[in-house]
Amino acid sequence: MLKVIDHPLIKDKLTRIRKSTTESTKFRENLEELTKLMIYEVTKDFEVKNIDIETPVASTVGYKLKYNTVLVPILRAGLGMVDGVKALIPTAAIGHIGLYRNEETLKPVEYYCKMPPTIKDSYTLVLDPMLATGGSAIAAIDILKKKYNPRKIIFVCTVASPEGVKALKDAHPEIDIYTASLDEKLNSDGYIVPGLGDAGDRIFGTK
Ligand code: PRP
Ligand code: URA
Numbered sequence: 349m350l351k352v353i354d355h356p357l358i359k360d361k362l363t364r365i366r367k368s369t370t371e372s373t374k375f376r377e378n379l380e381e382l383t384k385l386m387i388y389e390v391t392k393d394f395e396v397k398n399i400d401i402e403t404p405v406a407s408t409v410g411y412k413l414k415y416n417t418v419l420v421p422i423l424r425a426g427l428g429m430v431d432g433v434k435a436l437i438p439t440a441a442i443g444h445i446g447l448y449r450n451e452e453t454l455k456p457v458e459y460y461c462k463m464p465p466t467i468k469d470s471y472t473l474v475l476d477p478m479l480a481t482g483g484s485a486i487a488a489i490d491i492l493k494k495k496y497n498p499r500k501i502i503f504v505c506t507v508a509s510p511e512g513v514k515a516l517k518d519a520h521p522e523i524d525i526y527t528a529s530l531d532e533k534l535n536s537d538g539y540i541v542p543g544l545g546d547a548g549d550r551i552f553g554t555k
Contacts, residue, residue, distance in 0.1 A: 389526065
């Protein structure tokens with residue numbers, strides 16, 4: 349399932365991070381806010397369990413999330429989405445997968461992987477602002493499925509290309525994909541058009 353989350357505030361924040369004049373601090377701020385807005389929709393079908401509580405007036409039934417949540421940012425750029433989710437799900441544990449794209453082959457290269465022990469029974473949100481060729485998302489989900497087999501995996505990005513969506517759906521058809529925009533295409537360098545440039549460099553000011 350591909351869901352493009354359509355909301356005026358999301359459109360506004362995405363436009364801010366797309367603009368090449370937006371500097372790193374503002375880019376990070378808007379990416380965090382954009383993620384927060386997206387997470388409301390991403391978690392819409394999370395199961396809850398009933399709990400008995402006391403209000404100051406009476407006993408009643410309350411609710412809490414049935415399963416733990418694990419966030420897996422794909423390093424580096426996925427880190428820019430973590431605080432936005434944590435603001436709404438403060439108990440979420442965080443695992444990290446380090447992948448970078450080889451600039452010539454565009455294939456992902458793994459350099460780090462560390463997950464919390466709770467991952468097996470958790471809802472796992474894989475976070476990366478960019479779904480370009482889909483190589484990084486596919487590799488991250490391959491690793492999670494093979495090594496940890498979480499209860500459910502959801503992929504959350506901000507900008508996706510049609511090519512990346514197709515590749516990810518072909519490789520992992522059961523994974524729900526959420527994005528703030530489905531862009532036009534990839535260019536010959538593997539960048540999303542119109543996209544927002546290199547997300548990692550813009551978040552961390554490395555270019
Ligand atoms: C970027 C981005 C994704 C990947 C997307 O990471 O954050 O992880 O490219 O491209 P793909 O869909 O073609 O795999 P990059 O490799 O530039 O690493 P960085 O986040 O450390 O900058
Ligand atoms: N990675 C990015 O950061 N941006 C793109 O457009 C494609 C891959």
